[in-house]
Amino acid sequence: MSDNNDSTTDTPTRRDALKYGGTLATGVAFAGCSDLAGQNEGTDDPSGDGSYSVTMAPMGEVEFDSPPESIFTRLTHHAGMAFALGRGNDVNAMHAPDYYDQLWNQFTERLPGITLDWSGLYSSWDPDKEELYDLDSDVHLADPASVNALDSWSTSDIDEIGGTVGPWFGNKFSDRHGEPPAEWADRYEYYTLWEMFEKVAAVFREEARYEALAEVHTNLLETIEADLPPEENRPTVVMAGMSDIESMYVYTLDTPGFLLAHVRPLGPIGTLGDDISSGDTIDMEGLLEADPDVLFSLGGMSPGTDMSNIRDDLENHAVGRELSAVQTDRVYAQGARYQGPILNLFQLEMSAKQLYPDVFGEWPTYADGPYPEIPDDEQLFDRQAVADIINGDFA
Structure with a gap:
């Protein structure tokens, strides 16, 4: 984007309630948000x-005078944090909103009284600077370094939006500990999903919901860790995108970052060769060489994906039918990274x-549609309790 667009660079600051802390500030990222909120000249006002x-x-x-109301996001881990804090419907932009609206609602179906509508929002993968002025968001829950990595955005564009519209607050490269643009490298740190969520909760003064x-x-x-089988009794696993079984992109289980935050605590055994990295593609022969006990189909719960078709394609494939996971019916859907x-x-x-049915109960055969209904006595967390927290109805 041009740095000399008179229609935007001369726009006065319009955000009295939110003050940008400076994209170029190096600031130390502390461990807990209780150390972060209320740090402006000793001010600490839990009322907001x-x-x-x-x-x-x-x-x-990043300094705030009041909790943000309108929320720009780019990637869905940030939109999901707003949703968890009861602010999902205050999101005004995200990547592929209609797709992710359908995907998220595969899960919200199982949260009593929870509704979510992201359909028709501005699609913000490569956001237009003028559109950010039009959206006039109180906060941009997006990583300025990842936006700066786009060809269409310069550092001065980042500073302009942060200073005249609303601050940036996000972290993307913690997804798999990727390298940020060089000009951001010396100030970058990596967080777990829940460490990042704690900080986002502090932005909205929603520490109690976070806790x-x-x-x-x-x-x-703790429930999972208490009953995990010893390592020698854990299955081998491959995670692969199965939309084209002749050329599948894969993720290795030793990849750091929050994309595997739902698998890493379960301790399965990766079985791809050392020459394979996350994001690489393999063919069916390569998958048979790995021959996992369990095959995770990335995006298998996405709208329009039918796991029955994926299983049929594997069973009808001359090589695929030889896979141990296919022969034992252990090809499973995954949701969102x-x-x-x-x-x-x-x-x-x-x-x-999916990994330990003898320990945690069988995963129902899934073809498409919402997250399956799990009998109450086999649920590993309380849906009603989570719904109450999202709605703010908790002690």
């Missing part, structure tokens, strides 16, 4: 009145059942 600041790489310290959901998450992890905290809960439960 008065200024406060939150620090996260790569932005540094309540974090307790659900901790209890779920940029999952956010609520989908993380569902996908932890889903993956636990």
Whole structure:
């Protein structure tokens, strides 16, 4: 984008309630958001009145005078955080909104009284700067470094939007610990999904909601960890995009970052060769060489995907039918990689059942549609409790 667009660069600051902390600030990213909120000249006002600041790489310290209302997002882990905080319908932009609206609603179907509508929002994968002025968002829950990596955005564009519209607050390269653009490298840090969620919750002064959901998450992890089989009894796994079984992109299980936040705690054994990296493609012969006990189909719960067709294609393939996972009916759907905290809960439960049905209960055969109904006594977390937290109805 041009840096000399008179229609935007001369626009006065229009955001009195939100103050941008500076994209170029290096700021230390502290461990807990309780150390981050209310740090402006000693101000600490839990009611939400008065200024406060939150620090996260790569932005540094970002100052707010009140919790943001309208929310721009780019990737769905940030939109999912807004949703978890009861602010899902305040999101005004995201990547592929109609697609992700349908995908997220595959899961919200199982949360009593929860509704979500992202259909028709502005699609923000490569956002237009003029559109960001039109949206006039109180906060941009997006990583300025990842936006700066787009050919259409310069550092001055990033600073302009952050200073005249609303601050940037997001982190993308924690997804698999990728390299940010060189000009951001010295201020970048990586976070887990829930560490990032804690900081986003502090932006909205929703620490109590975060703590309540974090307790659900901790209890779920403890349930899983208490009953995990020893490593020698765990299945081998390949995660692959199965839309084209002749050329499948794969993710290795040792990939760092939050894209595997729903699988890593379960400790399955990766079986791809050392010469394969996440994002590489393999053919059916390569998959047979790995021959996993369990085959995870990335995007298998996406709208328009029919897992029955994927299983049929594998069974009818001269090489695919030789796969152990195909012969034992252990080809399973996965949901979203940029999952956010609520989908993380569902996908932890889903993956636990897929990997260890004898321990955590059988995963129902899934073809398409919403997340399957799980009997109450086989659920690994309380749906009503999560719905109450999203709705703000909790002690």
